[in-house]
Amino acid sequence: MACGEFSLIARYFDRVRSSRLDVETGIGDDCALLNIPEKQTLAISTDTLVSGIHFLPDIDPADLAYKALAVNVSDLAAMGADPAWLTLALTLPEVNESWLAAFSDSLFEQLNYYDMQLIGGDTTRGPLSMTLGIHGYVPLGRALKRSGAKPGDWIYVTGTPGDSAAGLAILQDRLQVDDEADAAYLVKRHLRPTPRVLHGQALRDRASSAIDLSDGLISDLGHILKASGCGARLDLNAFPFSAPILRHVEPEQALRWALGGGEDYELCFTVPELNRGALDVALKHLGATFTCIGQVVPESEGVQFLRDGQPVVFDWKGYDHFA
């Protein structure tokens, strides 16, 4: 159908539900203009999602919008930042109005939930993909970085990593789960992961480092260890698994998915011994699930896995697009 690029943008994306005071000019000029409060550091992250690689081509557009935003908000969560603004560059093979309506409704529902504002973007014709730029604030000097872990710090994860990979396996018919509620739970953990925004904010001044689990625990914890110049000892017996995954997946497979499956968007973080009490109070106050899975060790000791106190060997990597 004949539908100009500009009217398309106007129709689906130029609707302000959240009108933030820090947005001087949003969509509709050459640039958005933003006024940042004093003593706040700006946090910026960018993610691209490509059809067939980051999502299944037949994904429900509402789920796609949800996940695209969640994945990016998760990067803010990992810094302890408050979400603020989004830019969206959307490449579409064609103008499909019902697809656009479902996608944009879902996107704005989520933006509204986080009190975020869409401040700009681009719409182009091409193979389906999108790039989101996400912007948030963190109080000056209080951002959670990957580089602060020290030997002796304890290693934690939130939630139950592995669920997302199990949900994807169900969607791809690689895993059969007869129990409807369990299947729905696992699929939802894949399609609608929850960015741990409040958890990340509660970790400020308490955790020594943090990252979100996008590529799998081994790969993501590896980034912390590399940036901090440390090794780690992980207790496989301590790993937290959800009841649904334990009911339908062999323990070894569940572990493999937790370590290498990715897309859980839980947080992995390190906490000095002195801060463990404060951490417990802050996260329990949120009703958060979090588990200590190991300890940071000197870099020379590498990454060790223990089961029942004995070393075990693994060679499972995170998902790497160009591997």
Next chain:
Amino acid sequence: MACGEFSLIARYFDRVRSSRLDVETGIGDDCALLNIPEKQTLAISTDTLVSGIHFLPDIDPADLAYKALAVNVSDLAAMGADPAWLTLALTLPEVNESWLAAFSDSLFEQLNYYDMQLIGGDTTRGPLSMTLGIHGYVPLGRALKRSGAKPGDWIYVTGTPGDSAAGLAILQDRLQVDDEADAAYLVKRHLRPTPRVLHGQALRDRASSAIDLSDGLISDLGHILKASGCGARLDLNAFPFSAPILRHVEPEQALRWALGGGEDYELCFTVPELNRGALDVALKHLGATFTCIGQVVPESEGVQFLRDGQPVVFDWKGYDHFA
């Protein structure tokens, strides 16, 4: 070849030539962390370039990197902003090392020229495309917006619009130009347009509105007129053309390219009568070429084209991806 995503990013893009004091953390964490000076407004723009739509698939990667950045810097120029940081989301069909080397060398050369820093991005596998997020500053309250034009203001363009479309026509064998120097000039105006950053800054406090010419003068001026609630009277006799385009292109075709060709990345802006003297001084100080091509009129008068003082009728539109 086996080349992990992360080592690929590290190798080609994690090289800081400009280390800006406002960048607390650049590439390498979940988010970049930026500290914005006081009394500055942040300007953000996003553009996607897709192979086969925004650039020819066989484009020299050095030209592609140049243009991708120039197009985005041009959006900052149109606001009167100073360039600061870039995010780059690059989607590649394969790891081609010589392509990546040429692309990234050219990108960093330009970033260095503008004292900009690459602060993050994403690398994914897929059909060749890229999304750039560009960030700059403009002093509080002094950004050039599209919405400030008033009836009576004079309409200007910088440079000689139409050259870029002529250069593209040469590249696509739709235009034959025997003179090598003229052909090289026009092709360069297409492949290596110059963002008018200093011009934009000189327009602060002088121009009532501004936009950059990405889609063609009619389309882009149309955005100013719509945002400002005005019409325009354009004097076709006043349009500035380059000597090379006048030597090789029929006047009507040159005009068509100036009005509808796009990708010139010159600035179009409006100036109140009272500011014309200050404008002349400020732009001539830069050695800039700029031409008054018409005047803003009340919205009820629409957009009129005059030739030798007589109205003429046009129906040429800018390039619209979904039209």
